[in-house]
Amino acid sequence: xxxxxxxxxxxxxxxxxxxxxxxxxxxxxxxxxxxxxxxxxxxxxxxxxxxxxxxxxxxxxxxxxxxxxxxxxxxxxxxxxxxxxxxxxxxxxxxxx
Numbered sequence: 799x800x801x802x803x804x805x806x807x808x809x810x811x812x813x814x815x816x817x818x819x820x821x822x823x824x825x826x827x828x829x830x831x832x833x834x835x836x837x838x839x840x841x842x843x844x845x846x847x848x849x850x851x852x853x854x855x856x857x858x859x860x861x862x863x864x865x866x867x868x869x870x871x872x873x874x875x876x877x878x879x880x881x882x883x884x885x886x887x888x889x890x891x892x893x894x895x
Contacts, residue, residue, distance in 0.1 A: 832852060
């Protein structure tokens with residue numbers, strides 16, 4: 799299931815690519831050199847950014863392009879089903895491992 803970053807029009811499709819490649823998040827984390835928790839945060843869209851070198855390693859591990867992982871959707875095309883507001887306070891996090 800793709801996730802929409804709160805208040806942003808960027809959709810993270812990492813979980814979709816993992817499923818297409820039949821790869822577990824743990825395996826990706828090991829190949830990329832970041833924690834499973836950071837993979838989980840990225841998959842859920844609960845990060846404010848990702849370093850280009852981390853994105854490069856993810857793309858290499860999944861044999862994909864950045865556009866396969868990230869998608870822009872204007873507010874006019876967003877649906878309420880993509881709303882991540884779940885009552886929890888979001889932390890300002892980025893994937894930097």
